[in-house]
Amino acid sequence: MSFYSLRTLDGKASPLVGEMERNVFRTPLVQRYHYAAESMANIFSEQYRYSTWRKLWCWLAKGQQSLGLKITNEQIREMESNVQNIDFEKAAAEERKCRHDVLAHLNAFTAACPSANGVIHLGATSAFVTDNTDLIMIRDAFDILLPKLARCIDRLSSFAEKWKSQATLGLTHMQPAQLTTVGKRACMWIQDLLTDLIHIRRLRDGIKFRGIKGTTGTQASFLELFDGNHEKVNRLDKLVTEMAGFRSAYIICGQTYTRKLDVDCISALAGLGATVHKMCTDLRLLAHMKEMEEPFEKEYSSDSLVYKRNPTRSERCCSFARHLVSLVQNAYNTHSVQWFERTMDDSANRRICIPEAFLAADVLLSTLCSLTEGLVVYPRVIDRHIRQELPFMAQENIVMAAVRHGQDRRRCNEEFKRLKNEAAGVVKVILKLIKTRAQHIDQETSQSLCKKVFYPPSIPFKRKLLACYSLPSLTTKLL
Incomplete structure (x- = not known):
């Protein structure tokens, strides 16, 4: 049996029913996180599973009746009225005898629907x-x-x-x-x-x-x-x-x-x-x-570090x-x-x-x-982190500006790399590079380059993304 069964094979109530026992394992997905999984746990419960078996037997009989087999409306009504009326004690007793869950529940269903005994599960496996x-x-x-x-x-x-x-x-x-x-x-x-x-x-x-x-x-x-x-x-x-x-x-x-x-x-x-x-x-x-x-x-927090989040x-x-x-x-x-x-x-x-x-x-x-x-x-905090890294990230723009003023790109890159290594985390090298390798760039221009934010213009990402997938109506419908 699965963790989600409501009864065990011997017919006793499972620990998931009524007073929960503390000496039997229960899956945390149902026991601990039941607030989230209650509806899902219901789908995989015994009641849901075996009542669906009975619905299938009803649908089969109704279809067979409509195609000419001798099945009466009274038999179908009796079956439908007992779909949720499952005697789990009887089904468990039957399963102890035959060791077959389908046969056990078939016997329990026919016992509840005596007039339909001969038409339930007709031709099926x-x-x-x-x-x-x-x-x-x-x-x-x-x-x-x-x-x-x-x-x-x-x-x-x-x-x-x-x-x-x-x-x-x-x-x-x-x-x-x-x-x-x-x-x-x-x-x-x-x-x-x-x-x-x-x-x-x-x-x-x-x-x-x-x-x-x-x-x-x-x-x-x-x-x-x-x-x-x-x-x-x-x-x-x-x-x-x-x-x-x-x-x-x-x-x-x-x-x-x-x-x-x-x-x-x-x-x-x-x-x-x-x-x-x-x-x-x-x-x-x-x-x-x-x-x-x-x-x-x-x-x-379980410890003394109460400031932790x-x-x-x-x-x-x-x-x-x-x-x-x-x-x-x-x-x-x-x-x-x-x-x-x-x-x-x-x-x-x-x-x-x-x-x-x-x-x-x-x-x-x-x-x-x-x-x-x-x-x-x-x-x-984000802006502080950007300021710490921005001079390094401005390298390409500074080098391009230096090249436009007649400097050699390869030598500028090498100098930039050397100065970055020297900095060892101290973010003050860009202006030194300007002075040593790009003398034609004035102080104001260099400061502007360092402060510039290099990312694409802002666009309404959500609308563009949803439009790309043609899904605005789908997400709205599902909500």
Whole structure:
């Protein structure tokens, strides 16, 4: 059973129900971070999973009835009225006998719907309920993540617009390079998040339903039910697919839907994790430089250094992201070792891996949303850092000005390099260079060159970026 089950195999209440026991492990993604993952944990709960199995049995019966099989309206009404009425004690007792969860819940459902006993699960195999339910849960889980991701992008976009003209040191190799702006740097984070949003949205919309397929992915049992009528079988497949809310079903599959889809889904979540990790690492480094800070409320240090303002939310995001990225190898391994039409070594693995991935992504985005809501910028600190580095960064402009006045470019660069090395961190060499190698540049011009801010003219980065991706309406819709 997964960490998110509401009951154990012996039928006893799990520690996630009622009074929580303290001597049983509970995943922190649900227990500690429940404030963020409650809706997502509900999707991967036993109640959600097994009630979806029952919905699938109802949809199958309704489709079969509409195509001429002898199933009454009373039987369907009885089934529908018991979709949420799950006797977990009985299901657990049945599973102890047969060691098969689908058969156990089928028996529990037929016990609750005695008049429909002969029409439930007609012609279907276990994967009809297990795999189609997994696809429904994955789709619904994406529907929780997408608005949160759009909200993060929206908040960062407002931040980028506000700080689009605030110059700051651009760093390459973690060394000062040229000036950029705080807003433009935020747009780098936004661009990656937009890429993730597009990828996840496209993936979510492209998920196909497994549909009505048999033990090896054929429709032989359904052809038998409809006396070899291929048209009715195809119509049944389409009907059930539409009732489940999918646009289309797989034409080809084995007993299960291809585990390649699990690879794609977890890879997309891992990509989101990598994006957030990079962004939050930048924020942690900026916090160290005192240029930016997370929003701080009631946060306390455990030691005597009460003056510290630790970037705990960024650190938490990095922690979740690292776990999320690590799960992708699991999905690759599971897909690669499936034999022929299906082997069962994917089952226990996927019960853990898929919920873990979506829960981690959900908590990650919830934390990122709270982080991006109140980012603090310290312009004076940023300006001080710029002043410290500006003379060095003005080298190219000074050399070009010297060349225009008849100086040799190579010799100017060599002299500049020598003087920089001599300075050893004391930023007073530019004016000396002017006097020694560019005598035709007056003092006022040299001072102006040193003070000049060398970065592209400010533009509304947010609007340009969103227009580039044609996504303003998408982010608004998801919000």
